Amino acid sequence: MFVDITQAMGQVVTPMMLLLIIVGVIAGMAVGATPGLSATVGLALLLPITFAMDPTTGLVLMGAFYMGAIYGGSFTAILVNTPGTPSSIATTFDGYPMTQQGRSEAAIIASTVGSVVGGVIGVIGLLVLAPLLAQVVLAFGPQEYFWMGIFGLTMIAGIAPSLVKGLAAGFLGLLISTIGISPVGGEVRFTFGFTQMQGGIPLIVALIGLFTIPTIVDMVIAPGSRTAAMAADAQARQRGGELKSTLRDLLSRPLNPIRSSIIGTFVGILPGAGGSVANLIAYNEAKRTSKRSKNFGKGEIDGVVAPEAANNAVVGGGMVPLLTLGIPGAPPDAVIYGVLLLHGLRPGPDLFEEQGVLTFTFILAVGVSAILMAPVGLVAGRGLQRAVVRTPTHYLAPLIALLTIVGSYAVRNSALDVLMMVALGLIGYGLRNVGLPPAAIVLGVVLGPIIETGLAQGLLTATAQANPWTSFFTRPISLVLIVLVILGLAWPLITDLREKRKAGKVKAP
Amino acid sequence: MRANVICGAILLVVAGAFWVQRNYNDPMVGVFPDFVLIVLAVSGVGILVHGILRGDRTRRPREISLRMFAIAAALVIGWAFALGIFGFTISGVAAFLIMALLIREGRPRLRDVVQDAVVAVVVVVGCFLIFTRVLLVPLPVSTLIGM
Numbered sequence: 001m002f003v004d005i006t007q008a009m010g011q012v013v014t015p016m017m018l019l020l021i022i023v024g025v026i027a028g029m030a031v032g033a034t035p036g037l038s039a040t041v042g043l044a045l046l047l048p049i050t051f052a053m054d055p056t057t058g059l060v061l062m063g064a065f066y067m068g069a070i071y072g073g074s075f076t077a078i079l080v081n082t083p084g085t086p087s088s089i090a091t092t093f094d095g096y097p098m099t100q101q102g103r104s105e106a107a108i109i110a111s112t113v114g115s116v117v118g119g120v121i122g123v124i125g126l127l128v129l130a131p132l133l134a135q136v137v138l139a140f141g142p143q144e145y146f147w148m149g150i151f152g153l154t155m156i157a158g159i160a161p162s163l164v165k166g167l168a169a170g171f172l173g174l175l176i177s178t179i180g181i182s183p184v185g186g187e188v189r190f191t192f193g194f195t196q197m198q199g200g201i202p203l204i205v206a207l208i209g210l211f212t213i214p215t216i217v218d219m220v221i222a223p224g225s226r227t228a229a230m231a232a233d234a235q236a237r238q239r240g241g242e243l244k245s246t247l248r249d250l251l252s253r254p255l256n257p258i259r260s261s262i263i264g265t266f267v268g269i270l271p272g273a274g275g276s277v278a279n280l281i282a283y284n285e286a287k288r289t290s291k292r293s294k295n296f297g298k299g300e301i302d303g304v305v306a307p308e309a310a311n312n313a314v315v316g317g318g319m320v321p322l323l324t325l326g327i328p329g330a331p332p333d334a335v336i337y338g339v340l341l342l343h344g345l346r347p348g349p350d351l352f353e354e355q356g357v358l359t360f361t362f363i364l365a366v367g368v369s370a371i372l373m374a375p376v377g378l379v380a381g382r383g384l385q386r387a388v389v390r391t392p393t394h395y396l397a398p399l400i401a402l403l404t405i406v407g408s409y410a411v412r413n414s415a416l417d418v419l420m421m422v423a424l425g426l427i428g429y430g431l432r433n434v435g436l437p438p439a440a441i442v443l444g445v446v447l448g449p450i451i452e453t454g455l456a457q458g459l460l461t462a463t464a465q466a467n468p469w470t471s472f473f474t475r476p477i478s479l480v481l482i483v484l485v486i487l488g489l490a491w492p493l494i495t496d497l498r499e500k501r502k503a504g505k506v507k508a509p
Numbered sequence: 510m511r512a513n514v515i516c517g518a519i520l521l522v523v524a525g526a527f528w529v530q531r532n533y534n535d536p537m538v539g540v541f542p543d544f545v546l547i548v549l550a551v552s553g554v555g556i557l558v559h560g561i562l563r564g565d566r567t568r569r570p571r572e573i574s575l576r577m578f579a580i581a582a583a584l585v586i587g588w589a590f591a592l593g594i595f596g597f598t599i600s601g602v603a604a605f606l607i608m609a610l611l612i613r614e615g616r617p618r619l620r621d622v623v624q625d626a627v628v629a630v631v632v633v634v635g636c637f638l639i640f641t642r643v644l645l646v647p648l649p650v651s652t653l654i655g656m
Contacts, residue, residue, distance in 0.1 A: 031644075037644075037646070045644060045645060045646075164552060164555065164556065165516065165556065167548075167552065168516075168520055168549065168552040168553070168556065171545050171548050171549050171552070172520075172523065172549065174541075174545045175523070175527060175542065175545050175546065175549065178541065178542040178545065182538045184537060184538070185534075185535045185537060185538040187533060187534055187535060187538045189530075189531075189532075189533075189538070189542060190527055190530050190542070191530075192530060213585065216581070216585070217578065217581045217582070217585075219612065220577065220580070220581040220584070220608065220611060220612055221574055221577040221578060221581060223612045223613075223614060224614065393612055394608075394609040394610075394611075394612035394613045394625070395609060395628060395632075397608055397609075397612055398604065398605040398608040398609055398629070398632075399605075399632060401585065401588070401604070401605075401608065402601055402605065402632065402633065402636055403636075405588070405589070405592065405597075405601075406597075406636065406640055406646070406648065409592070409648060409649065410640075410646045410647075410648075413647055415589070415592050415593035415649055418589045418592055418593075419586075419589045419590070421589075422585050422586055422588075422589045423586075425585070426582050426585070426586075429578075431516075431519070433512070434512045434513075434515045434516040434519065435512050435513070435516055436516060436519075451541070452541040455540065455541055456537055456540070456541070459537065459540070460537070
């Protein structure tokens with residue numbers, strides 16, 4: 001194995017390969033930054049281009065593109081409150097408030113640091129722990145996926161100002177996810193008589209609508225709202241030293257990106273969960289353990305680092321089941337699976353034995369692309385940040401609207417999806433005004449299919465038992481997840497109680 | 510009206526509207542959505558009752574300019590409908606221009622209108638070419654001009 005790794009390193013660290021990796025990262029960043037064009041879509045577009053390439057070049061390009069696309073999703077999440085990919089949903093919670101405060105450059109630097117650390121740790125996890133982590137994948141059944149989805153839903157407790165309204169919004173999202181054809185049984189539900197609704201509401205359409213349309217409407221209604229942020233950003237640029245001071249601040253708390261990366265690596269190995277869940281779990285953990293937890297949701301820089309570290313760690317983590325078992329860990333891995341087959345590689349237990357050099361070249365290229373995201377991101381990302389901040393609102397708002405239309409149309413080449421996106425967005429704007437956060441609704445849409453499929457499949461696989469429901473409460477990993485769910489719900493209440501007691505003690509003398 | 514009362518009412522209406530649409534051949538298909546609807550209805554009742562009982566102490570909905578919201582909503586809805594009829598470029602240029610002029614502070618001058626029109630054409634056509642020719646992402650085309 002060490003011989004193969006050494007040979008692979010020799011292939012990756014050449015000027016041509018490094019240039020190819022940089023091209024792949026930049027292209028991935030551009031696609032990932034475009035709302036609606038996720039990493040999966042980008043990889044699918046890139047796939048035909050790799051037909052003419054040799055296996056090494058094709059795989060290196062795909063790997064770099066994937067890493068760049070996940071990172072690129074953070075740019076629009078931070079700058080215009082629109083996650084470029086579902087993996088960047090949690091990045092909007094603190095990234096966009098930082099932009100509103102004129103601290104967008106610091107946010108971009110934070111997302112770069114988080115993404116680099118996450119990408120590297122994910123690949124280290126893949127290299128070192130692949131066989132062990134593959135066993136964990138096999139131990140996860142439908143019941144575990146169900147509880148993991150429920151655990152994801154408890155993140156709402158951390159992001160919504162009111163727990164009850166947050167959960168109600170989350171359940172609204174769950175309801176939206178049930179529209180269309182049921183995942184088990186194939187029955188059509190809740191179409192209200194419209195055959196066009198049989199396909200349901202795609203996640204990307206809901207994501208773009210609920211995040212972006214309220215932002216655009218805010219810009220139309222209150223165009224002056226960006227003025228203060230633009231002025232603050234201009235002042236920060238005049239002062240200079242933002243990069244140095246932000247890096248110093250971030251590196252003084254190394255535990256956050258490391259912990260988030262480990263979360264991302266582990267969640268990434270679970271097929272179907274992927275970055276869209278990892279970034280939420282990492283965000284919630286960062287908030288729970290932070291001494292500045294009250295600042296989360298209001299522009300806390302650690303709230304940007306955590307989800308970005310997690311979602312880039314998913315790149316490496318997702319490849320564990322892909323390469324060792326032939327099971328894609330995340331949707332983009334399914335496209336990479338196709339590329340591997342195309343170039344004669346059969347993912348599975350024998351891959352590392354039969355095609356060791358090529359496999360390790362691919363893995364190391366993904367790791368190198370994570371490192372190269374630092375210089376590329378700090379130049380291109382900050383360049384984009386400056387361009388967006390300087391763009392007048394009367395051009396920025398229609399440009400965002402244009403990109404969201406492209407993104408929602410591109411999902412199924414359907415103008416109906418654009419209408420759905422607009423309708424959901426306007427409804428989300430109204431719901432936001434009565435206290436139902438659109439982010440929690442999106443959370444429900446993301447987690448709904450995971451929860452429902454886990455529930456239905458869990459009940460079906462346990463039909464031999466007297467009471468199939470008991471299978472959800474008797475499996476060891478399920479029990480651990482149930483404890484996490486209870487902690488996730490109870491933690492904000494426990495924190496509140498502690499603070500009230502502290503305040504009571506301070507007042508008493 | 511108080512935000513909680515409106516919120517509770519919305520949740521109850523949505524839960525009721527979806528409840529009457531239930532029509533499952535296999536009970537397994539309805540387990541999850543029925544649970545979700547019950548939780549929504551219960552939380553709706555809870556929030557509504559809380560809003561009524563709390564009276565003056567509940568938060569008012571965020572104050573927004575209804576006129577501007579209606580204009581913004583009409584614009585984006587109109588854009589979405591026009592997309593299917595006039596294609597990406599024509600609807601895009603028109604909506605981009607209208608939105609830009611709407612957002613400009615103060616009354617736009619002729620120079621502003623011309624400038625915004627030029628920017629709209631460059632940006633929309635540029636996006637169309639990048640997405641359709643470079644990224645090969647299909648976009649709706651107008652039958653009038655073919656793009």
